Every structure is written in C-alpha cells, then in structure tokens.
C-alpha cells in the first residue's frame with residue numbers, strides 16, 4: 238500500500254536522497270519517492286509505517302514532517 242506525507246525543507250536531489258534513505262530503513266518499506274516541487278513523499282510498504290516512525294526518520298534526515 239502507499240502512504241503520502243509532506244516534508245518541509247527539501248530543496249534538491251541530495252535532500253530527497255537523504256529522506257529516501259532514512260524512510261527506506263523502516264520495516265516493510267519497499268519504495269520511497271519524492272516530488273521536490275511539492276515536498277510530497279510517497280512511501281510504498283507492505284503495511285503503512287507508524288506516522289511517528291516516519292517523523293523520526295524525516296527528523297534524522299534533517300527535515301520536518303508536516304501535519305496534513
């Protein structure tokens with residue numbers, strides 16, 4: 238299944254890569270894609286990761302998960 242999040246502060250491919258890498262470490266996540274223009278992060282996973290875990294991953298990458 239897919240979940241979408243909005244992340245603040247990503248400006249380039251390196252930012253996107255950092256976020257992809259951290260979220261990609263979460264259990265069950267199979268794919269992470271980033272749309273830089275909107276800050277939208279789409280996560281494919283066997284089951285949706287806990288929002289708190291996604292928040293921590295985004296924090297670890299150095300960015301901020303926005304509440305929708």
Ligand SMILES: [Cu+2]
Nearest residue numbers: 248249251252
């Ligand atoms: Cu960047």
